[in-house]
Amino acid sequence: MTVNQTEMHPTRWGDPARARALPDEARGLVEMVFGVDDRPAVEHPALAPSALTPELVAGLEEIVGVGHVLTDDETRRLRTRGKSTPDLLRARVGDLADAPDAVVRPADHDEVAAVLAFAVEHRLAVVPFGGGTSVTGGLVARREGFAGVLSLDLVWMKRLLSVDHVSMTATLEPGLRGPEAEALLAAEGMTIGHFPQSFEYASLGGFAATRSSGQSSAGFGRFDALVVGMTVATPRGRIDLGTAPANAAGPDLRQLFLGSEGTLGVITSLTVRVRPVPAVQVYECWRWSSFADGATAMRTLAQSGLLPTVLRLSDESESAINLADPAAIGGEAATGCLMVTGFEGEPAAVEAKRAAVTTVFEGLGGTYAGTAAGEKWAHGRYDAPYLRDSLLDAGVLVETLETATFWSNLDRVYTGVKAALEAALGQPSLVLCHISHVYETGASLYYTIAAKETDDPVGQWRAAKAAASDAMLAAGATITHHHAVGTDHLPWFEREIGPVGVSILRAVKADLDPTGVLNPGVLIP
């Protein structure tokens, strides 16, 4: 068995073969707004040597086998941090100081458990690694107090363990990336239906550990809602959860491990709800005269039980620069706000839902804008991170952040966070926003910013991020809708859950991981 997957470039997103220069229209926009300031990345950032002693390497090899404990620079470079803009900015200037000392590749639950026991015995920090797509510093473990840092790479744990066509569930290993899981399930006529922007690289374990939410969440649900069972290896022992679709047998302990970001245990298998592969997929667009009108239309659908599979709405600024169609960024755009609706399923059900949505939207003043723009969105849905790399090359800082709140509070949060970002970034800058996840009671707000890089782009972004995070909490919103806490959100997360919440998490952490080897510094305040 070989590790047959495309590795992401250490300083860029995704498949190096898909990297491309900035499209002409976008480069024109950059030149006009910011001025191009080419900033090439360091090609091969240097690493500190591995701190792991030969004895520790040998001990780990006894567990996972020779060849599965890797300490070479190239492998360690590929397991350093995640893919937030600060992660990339540091890598681009040659800073890979958070590189692990070794990459350890267990093959199954028992090997994971044995690695954890070894780590406890030898005080090694363990960072579970799936797709490496964290954008909140979830892969940056604290090194102090440990004899070394291991990247626990789940790349060998990619099996589809079982499928249940009657219950419509599947049990899979956590190392499967999105497309790998979907390919295995497609052979069974099944889909998970979880398609976040990180889909091409992120892993099932990561989806669960971060409570990810995908672009089809309106139709398929958030990832945490798809998980019906799991097995977790903890330093305290193994736990198997999920005896029924739902029960009243005490608190739902699955919900403690969902969102636990590798700090309470390592998820070694997941049982997820699956659906039939949709026969039809239709993506189309509507235009609204204002962001508020579009949001009202979304709320109307959510509260009427009429949600399509995909439902996204860009604000005026995002609509104006065609962010939904990277190839057209900077080109001419219609006015108002662009909404993407996607319908997936059996043809009759899709047509019925489309007709019902059309009736609602026409009644609320929406303007149908056809399928061409919707198809462009669907075609480019995983491309935005490549665009970010191209903009970083041109000296333009680009990053995203998100929050969520209740419908009645949406405008307050939207304007508060936007104003905080604009004030912090100064001019020239762009602050764009869209709603991409809706619920009966509220919705997410996802911001994309662009600004001319200063001499300290990491500090520049940290300041803007802090201002936005303060604004979220001031407006009563959450610090993160679907990107988890990591290390970047810790101060605000602590305020969001309060001292009793912090106390609970610390108690659970102390119980399951008393020596604190699991992803130290992440999530737990």
Added chain:
Amino acid sequence: MTVNQTEMHPTRWGDPARARALPDEARGLVEMVFGVDDRPAVEHPALAPSALTPELVAGLEEIVGVGHVLTDDETRRLRTRGKSTPDLLRARVGDLADAPDAVVRPADHDEVAAVLAFAVEHRLAVVPFGGGTSVTGGLVARREGFAGVLSLDLVWMKRLLSVDHVSMTATLEPGLRGPEAEALLAAEGMTIGHFPQSFEYASLGGFAATRSSGQSSAGFGRFDALVVGMTVATPRGRIDLGTAPANAAGPDLRQLFLGSEGTLGVITSLTVRVRPVPAVQVYECWRWSSFADGATAMRTLAQSGLLPTVLRLSDESESAINLADPAAIGGEAATGCLMVTGFEGEPAAVEAKRAAVTTVFEGLGGTYAGTAAGEKWAHGRYDAPYLRDSLLDAGVLVETLETATFWSNLDRVYTGVKAALEAALGQPSLVLCHISHVYETGASLYYTIAAKETDDPVGQWRAAKAAASDAMLAAGATITHHHAVGTDHLPWFEREIGPVGVSILRAVKADLDPTGVLNPGVLIP
């Protein structure tokens, strides 16, 4: 302000004015199957005197006010245990040994918090009391090691604190019983849509603390899915949860308090998702040639996104004795299995859903059985517990229990638990079953049993319950779908969540309630 509510009789369910003798048809069935053995209940069971010292009473009065610390026998009798058959059987023979020493009635969050601090200081056990409808021993706190047992009666905490017509949420206090909450919300055009059989007496706090599921769960969702926020008073301090409809800010801590059964804190307010009061309610019936065929039809709806608001299916035995229509029990019944479907909402949506369900059911071989039987079910939906009292009067042991599992495992669980109950109860006995809560991946199984009482009916039931519980776990199902753990389910709950799960719960308990005053003996193994 007066406590303006109907109190349940200490030895019976519900409103004494609604108690009635066994209907003739049912009495005929009892005579034929079991032989009637009249067993009148003790009228006024005696109580041990309150163990609370006058100093402790005075200390509590300082917190909640004179008149809100009640130690009289009548009040304490009404706060003794819950309404399981063993609870009733013991009360009926005069055993109220678990009576609290005082009933304390706080008016708001701060008074609850102060009572908890007082209880910690003076080592008083605290049993949160909402509706008193527990059927799993959830109100039977361990007395050993405590200076007394307080029933923390939430009867003064019945306010609708706020409504949000845009987000469609409402914030309510935990002491509101089902009909009280629905009446307050109906004035706003809203409904929670949570209607368990205990609806007329159970409280919102209890729904949350036990992860209750109502008869309209197919349409409205389980209660835990309706909770978007909560405030909880714990000995460690106050926690406010629910900053967004959903987020990725660590584990969902709401899910620790949902199902916590008063052992981790006292829920002092709840924010729940609400829906418009349905304009139309239609209940109708279908017949299926077998339980398996009916279950397949339910699964088809659940996996097609076509669930009605109410969906219930009785097995052959339950259908044969007309359990869905208490007035007709023992009368003539059609063969096969009776299904109740209920549709609620706007007329056009109801008709569309009915038509779609009809198409599916006709395709699967169901026989439409009209609205009359459906309306009878809806009319009598809260009456079964009264029937239980009448049967206990006649010397017939009656009790229920439930479980849930995945669809592919449903028949194994159904037959395994049924066989265990039949073997344990011997002859003559009845073991009836229905499915009343369905999910995409599985369903609940709810059993009702009747047997001629032995001289030790509590022991008789305990043996049958243990056999059924063992059979559930042996078949991989959960110990409880919607009745919580209490004290009765503890040994099986411990097996279900395993040693790591037990360790987590104990750690959270030790953190939030280090002296263990909250509902000792309940839930936490």
